[in-house]
Amino acid sequence: MVVELGGADWVLSFVQGAAAALNHELGAAPSLGPISETQEPLTSAGVSVLLSLTGELRGVVIYDMDEKTALTIAGTLAGTRLQEFDELAESAVAELGNVMTGRAGVEVERIGHPFSLSLPSVVRGQGSHLMVPETARRVVPVETPAGKMRILLALEQT
């Protein structure tokens, strides 16, 4: 079941902050789809960047995309075309997740919900099950010049 919802203030601030960082890194504004909530199991499109959050927001944020999109993004960040998903590509998408979450943190702090974030980790494998906490799972589809991605928020306000 997927239900559209407006989202709490922190959700909107988080997504806007993450999108601003994405815009900066890719040089073009991403197009954000509606924020929805889902109870369905989450599976990876191929490459997923995971970060854990603690503080006034707690849980997991995931940036999920297929390998072609990940490679295009990595190539943009590296300033060169990458042919395979190697250590540099993995580092690039992990860093993208880091800066998107970091910028989201600045926006969310402004409305009173500071949090700390973990080091990013990258999981590969199309169709692999993404284990997230049993909290409200919000999903935001994002279209970028490099391809489609999803922002998955399994976060709760403490």
Added chain:
Amino acid sequence: MAKVLVVDDATIMRLRCSRLLTEAGFEVIQAENGAEAVTLYMKERPDLVLMDITMPVMDGIAATQAICQDDPRAKIVMLSAVGQQWMVKAAIAAGARDFILKPFEGEQVLNAVRRHAAPAVR
């Protein structure tokens, strides 16, 4: 030529910063975490350090404290994705001279490096 120590656990960030600084005429050395940065700082005495914060082994705040304890005139500019107020205050308290939030503009980094990296009289 000023020597800059780039400290970041992300290969992509070390690559981007090193390219930017090298093309601008700086000598660049690199470390992958805070502990490595402290060791390299003692050995190489760079004119400036560009320091990430969230890193394995030793984070950038602890590394900044360790470097500044050894060399109170050390010039350290934080370059981090984590720009929340409490983190900026912790970095400044540890001894950082400046704080740049990722994602960054190349000019922003170069301006900070040029402003702080003038060779110090030791």
